[in-house]
Amino acid sequence: xxxxQEEIKSQLVGGHIPVQAINRCVNPRLDSKxxxxxxxxxxxxxxxxxxxFQDPSDQKIYIGLREPDGAWYGAxxxxxxxxxxxxxxxxxxxxxxxxxxxxxFSWWEGYFNLGTAIMDEVPAAVKAVPxxxxxx
Numbered sequence: 001x002x003x004x005q006e007e008i009k010s011q012l013v014g015g016h017i018p019v020q021a022i023n024r025c026v027n028p029r030l031d032s033k034x035x036x037x038x039x040x041x042x043x044x045x046x047x048x049x050x051x052x053f054q055d056p057s058d059q060k061i062y063i064g065l066r067e068p069d070g071a072w073y074g075a076x077x078x079x080x081x082x083x084x085x086x087x088x089x090x091x092x093x094x095x096x097x098x099x100x101x102x103x104x105f106s107w108w109e110g111y112f113n114l115g116t117a118i119m120d121e122v123p124a125a126v127k128a129v130p131x132x133x134x135x136x
Contacts, residue, residue, distance in 0.1 A: 061103070062075065
């Protein structure tokens with residue numbers, strides 16, 4: 001992991017790290033292990049949707065932003081890898097997302113190390129942290 005990735009990684013859990021900092025580390029033009037579609041998604045339309053959550057009921061992983069009221073705004077991460085910036089963004093009420101686990105830190109750490117191969121490792125490559133336990 002490069003020093004810039006270490007600095008970014010330390011800011012991820014429960015936070016809203018600007019995508020420009022992440023994109024400097026995961027640019028597919030610099031390393032082919034990273035997803036062009038994820039890079040495009042974050043670069044062009046969704047600059048603050050960097051938090052990663054997992055629904056424990058079906059293991060789906062979402063990329064987005066949790067609002068202070070508990071509502072969640074984002075997309076299914078697998079679809080981002082497939083469609084890039086053309087993916088559909090949805091808003092989910094707190095009643096649907098309150099059981100979702102924040103895996104932001106471990107997912108990005110895995111992505112920095114594995115690149116797109118992390119999608120083959122999920123959920124083994126990430127450790128879930130219940131949302132209530134995430135320090136803000």
